[in-house]
Amino acid sequence: MSRPAPPERPAGARYDAVVLAGGRARRLGGADKPGARVGGRPLIGWVAEAVADAARLVVVGPPRPELPHAVVVREDPPGAGPVPALRAGLAEVTAPWTVLLAADLPFLRPAHVAALRDAAGRTGAVLVDQDGREQWLSGCWPTGALRAALDGYAGASLRGLLGPLGPAAVSLAAGERPPWYDCDTPDALLRAERLSRDPGR
Template identity: 40%
Template sequence: MGTYAAVVLAGGAARRMGGVDKPALPVGGRPMRDRVLAAVSDATPRVLVGAADAVPAGVRVVREDPPGGGPVAAAAAGLALLDPDVTVVALLAADLPLLTRTAIGDLLKHLDLEAPDTEPAGGGSAPALPAHGGSAPALPAHGGSAPAAPAYSGVASAPPAHSGVAPPVYSGLGGAERGPDGACFVDGDGRRQSLCGVWRVAALRAALDRLRVERGGSLSGAPVRALLAGLVVREMAWSGEGPPPWFDCDTDEDVRRAEEWAR
């Protein structure tokens, strides 16, 4: 599967929860950020972006500039601590208490660590995507039914890991064929969970450079969708057992629901 790094973003303001240190809230007896870090225990290095009183051994800690500058500024701070030879990074919110190593492994397989960043041009249009196999996972209370696979547009759903179907080559901007820049989960309503994904470091750094130019040098307050605009993303519905690994805790009710799942 190859090696990868992990950057966990823990600097949010948690306004909907009264400004508490949300990643430090326990789920199943462990702080949410520790559960996320455990899901990427095989990553090298692991970087936590945000304030933390204590972290597991070996985890690098950094703050975004400025503090509270948002997830894009935090991603930039985390990427700056990666070793030069790191090519793939898991970019994760710190409030994903149901994330597992199995889920991360599925994302890495769909990114295909052995494939080059750019595939040789083969001509013609991208192949049709296979139908999704397997049963749908249980959805949180605010989720809906699973959507149909989106039409191919440079951002497409991948076949599930158990499908046995070779992943298609995706067409990026300008029609050039290349492998995906990243892979992330989508929820039951088809919403992309961008901070529950794995990405090619070179693609993220190029996107950060572009965004800095567009925003006059500052990444503070930039939305994640602006960072990922133009990247080729392989979207994945969770087809494994157990609760959805992308489930994030934005409210007290979300934390209670995650606690029930974690029992």
């Protein structure tokens, strides 16, 4: 029996945000990547500000004193990867739409999230970079479709989980501070700090 299609997303539809913030940050020497500061605030603080209008902010990772309003959960075991982390976060979602984000996006802004939500249609939307590559930790999804996909998924890849949902690809003009810029390495973190100090670039 086929599943009913999710409804078309109406303008202003309620959404929850799930931020994955529990990785091991091996390329940063195991440092607390979401807590690393760029432009005077933790990386996760920039991401939380980008989804300030979410009905609920769900952080999958350690407690964040800088986000006292967030619902904090952990995947089991901690550090198990993005799919178990999404599963744990989604258990706390109550809205019909879910914005899924990484915790290390210093240049993500509310307008970028709004563009993803506007493009979501029935199947969701995912940000693509300048080369057309999907950024699976920058997307908006029907919550019911995510739950159904997770129910039947035994893999470890977000691409394998989310790709079959057929999301719209969202390409945004970005310049040197693209919304998909992440801080996986010390060099990327240093460059983000330099760019944050030079708003004219």
